Amino acid sequence: MSTKRFIGGEIIIKALIDQDVEVVFGYPGGVTLPLYDQIYKQNRLRHILVGHEQGGMHAAEGYARSTGKPGVVMATSGPGATNTVTGLVDALMDSIPLVCLTGQVTSNLIGNDAFQEADTTGITRSATKHNYLVKSTEDLARILHEAFYVATNGRPGPVLVDIPKDVLLGTGAYVGPEASEPRNYKPRLNPDAKAIEEAVDLLASAKRPIIYAGGGIVNSGPKASKLLTKLVRATGFPCTTTLMGLGTFPASDPLYIGMPGMHGTYEANLAMHDCDVMLNVGARFDDRVTGRTDAFAPGAKKIHIDIDPSSINKNIAVDVAVIGDAGKALDKIIGLWNKKKIKPDAKALKAWWRSIDKWRGIDCLAYDQDAKAAIMPQFALETLHKTLAGSDYYVTTDVGQHQMWSAQYLRFDEPNRWMTSGGLGTMGYGIPAAMGVQVAHPNSRVVCVTSEGSLMMNVQEMVTISKNNLPVKILSLNNNVLGMIRQWQELFHDNHESECDLSGGADFIKMAEAFGFTALSASRPDEAAGAIAEMLATPGPVFLNMAVARDENVFPMIPSGAAHNEIDLGPNKQLVSA
Amino acid sequence: MSNDESREHTFSVLVDNESGVLHRVVGLFSGRGYNIESLTVSEVEEEERLSKITIVTSGTPMIIDQIRAQLDRLVQVHNVANLTSDGPSVQREMALVKVTGKGEQRVESLRIADIFRAHVVDSTNSSFVFEVVGQTDKLDAFIELMKPIGLADVSRTGVVAIARGAET
Structure with missing residues (x-):
């Protein structure tokens, strides 16, 4: 073993390079100066100086979600570290692998309320999958590699490593990734054969089956999506994908019935409600999907594939639990399905599809553009989808109505193409996430769909985007109101529009131009398609401010705490015959 | 239904004796709204630097299973035993x-x-x-x-x- 000694900062650079890290998103500060001095001295690692640490976190999430590799962030102590907290929780909720390195005050000052001191490991303990305070430069390399291992193995998540300044300045030996597996953390990847057998037997017996796929398939890697597609096509079962799972099964396939849950399609929700066998692959029975849990799929036997044993029976009790990697489990299920030469009950399945097609025939996502003077947000997104279709593109969103319309009208045929803040619902996610995606995929089209509320929450990253010549396209659906707040106030609070009005805000065109973007605007329906095409065709970063109808609601909608068959179709409800 | 009855369970959790591990275990209970009726912790293996945490808690069978799974997935946890349901203790x-x-x-x-x-x-x-x-x-x-x-x-x-x- 080499006895060569390295300075703490050098060890970090070496460890990141050994972990195949190409880019870090960061912001320097007092205690991380020794680390930044090492960044200065090398040219293998690309550092992107962000505008705010939260922006760095979401950029790393976008990078990670679109590549399948962990995202890396550097922040200083105190405020730098506290600014990462929202991003950490966001990544924790959506199982995004991140490694966040924070500086800490010199060891002998810890606990003294020193300048820019915060109890970072204390604050982030429940915001991370795991975190570390490095006490000696000697431990630094091992802990960094262990952090990558923990972030990417099992259910992925954010890991924070807090590094005091003296550890950065001190010297220690370097160890590689192979010597640094945690002695204890060994998540189970291979599912139990008996559980697979039970799952296959249940699927074989199904008369009204549904396959409900989630973000775990994205985390398992592109192969898992291929296997999901293979299983769905081999069985002929209907498939629904969650907000985090969009693209894991091709939306263009006739077996796809849309997203389930609060703003899911009529057909997906009624099929979830009426099914007799449900196969959940890598989703977590989130409350936005299940609605009222005691009325969730009341007649169904449920199979749940999840890599995290604590997800099993957390919200919904299931009949068969398959613990392991989604891809490995799907592979085994397909293998056994073929080996047993199972033929689904064709007659029952045909009748089931007849019901589903009847629900689908309602066309719950229909909207009326022609009669309106304003651009309908649904129309804007359908137009975006048509314009992007067939090209190499990625979409990020912010949070609110535009996010739900994006999930409904942008139809993805591949995984890793859709980045959104699902679990935490973080406004301000979209622009920095798009930056991270574009850094990872410099030659692809990257579009951020946002709206003027979310836009202002990490607007500073527009500067980072233009400074780095990243050709991110921002489509802001401007309706002068916090739309989702207004929608709930209309539906559940006697239409009291309390503190949701955003009219009279910034001149977004001037703002975008000041930030180095080409700024476009559109407000009439006949301008929408041209403006979107121009946005995509214009080189460099482009901001399109699209004025849309103010009082449009997202439908279908299952009110919070209601059952799937209590779905509200909004203006389309007259289409349902009793 | 007896299946929804809340009962007392004793967990024995073997953990790395490192700073923060107790905070993490206790935080798991408080963050998810589980009860702690009693808690003890002490090092039990000096060389391996392992501590044992004994926690008495109560909950329905679904919650008790959750507590076990949640404890088990912590990086610093080596082993979780439910001394009430795993056998006599x-x-x-x-x-x-x-x-x-x-x-x-x-x-x-x-x-x-x-x-x-x-x-x-x-x-x-x-x-x-x-x-x-x-x-x-x-x-x-x-x-x-x-x-x-x-x-x-x-x-x-x-x-x-x-x-x-x-x-x-």
Whole structure:
């Protein structure tokens, strides 16, 4: 073993390079100066100086979600570290692998309320999958590699490593990734054969089956999506994908019935409600999907594939639990399905599809553009989808109505193409996430769909985007109101529009131009398609401010705490015959 | 339905003896709204730097399964045993009980201590400190009996537990 000694900062650079890290998103500060001095001295690692640490976190999430590799962030102590907290929780909720390195005050000052001191490991303990305070430069390399291992193995998540300044300045030996597996953390990847057998037997017996796929398939890697597609096509079962799972099964396939849950399609929700066998692959029975849990799929036997044993029976009790990697489990299920030469009950399945097609025939996502003077947000997104279709593109969103319309009208045929803040619902996610995606995929089209509320929450990253010549396209659906707040106030609070009005805000065109973007605007329906095409065709970063109808609601909608068959179709409800 | 009944369970959790591990375990309970009725922690393996945390909690079977799974996925946790459902176990707790009084009260407190096999570990003209070991309900009963005599102060260790038999 080499006895060569390295300075703490050098060890970090070496460890990141050994972990195949190409880019870090960061912001320097007092205690991380020794680390930044090492960044200065090398040219293998690309550092992107962000505008705010939260922006760095979401950029790393976008990078990670679109590549399948962990995202890396550097922040200083105190405020730098506290600014990462929202991003950490966001990544924790959506199982995004991140490694966040924070500086800490010199060891002998810890606990003294020193300048820019915060109890970072204390604050982030429940915001991370795991975190570390490095006490000696000697431990630094091992802990960094262990952090990558923990972030990417099992259910992925954010890991924070807090590094005091003296550890950065001190010297220690370097160890590689192979010597640094945690002695204890060994998540189970291979599912139990008996559980697979039970799952296959249940699927074989199904008369009204549904396959409900989630973000775990994205985390398992592109192969898992291929296997999901293979299983769905081999069985002929209907498939629904969650907000985090969009693209894991091709939306263009006739077996796809849309997203389930609060703003899911009529057909997906009624099929979830009426099914007799449900196969959940890598989703977590989130409350936005299940609605009222005691009325969730009341007649169904449920199979749940999840890599995290604590997800099993957390919200919904299931009949068969398959613990392991989604891809490995799907592979085994397909293998056994073929080996047993199972033929689904064709007659029952045909009748089931007849019901589903009847629900689908309602066309719950229909909207009326022609009669309106304003651009309908649904129309804007359908137009975006048509314009992007067939090209190499990625979409990020912010949070609110535009996010739900994006999930409904942008139809993805591949995984890793859709980045959104699902679990935490973080406004301000979209622009920095798009930056991270574009850094990872410099030659692809990257579009951020946002709206003027979310836009202002990490607007500073527009500067980072233009400074780095990243050709991110921002489509802001401007309706002068916090739309989702207004929608709930209309539906559940006697239409009291309390503190949701955003009219009279910034001149977004001037703002975008000041930030180095080409700024476009559109407000009439006949301008929408041209403006979107121009946005995509214009080189460099482009901001399109699209004025849309103010009082449009997202439908279908299952009110919070209601059952799937209590779905509200909004203006389309007259289409349902009793 | 009996399946939804909340019951007491004792978990024994083997963890890395590192800073933050207790905070993480306790934070898991408070963050997810689980009860902690008793908690003890101490190093049990010096060389391997392992500590054992014994937690008495209560919940429905679904919650108890969740607690186990949530504990199990913590990086610093090596092993989780549910000593209530995994098999028979021995559970003990110790209390130091201060009783003040004079004359007949002192005699009575010694008499009760004798029945409970409690030891006197400190004595003055007007007080005793008893050390009493046993199951939680035995300690509860002892303390209850000392109340009318002159119970002045109590310190309890919380429950420690171990599985019966040769298996570890």
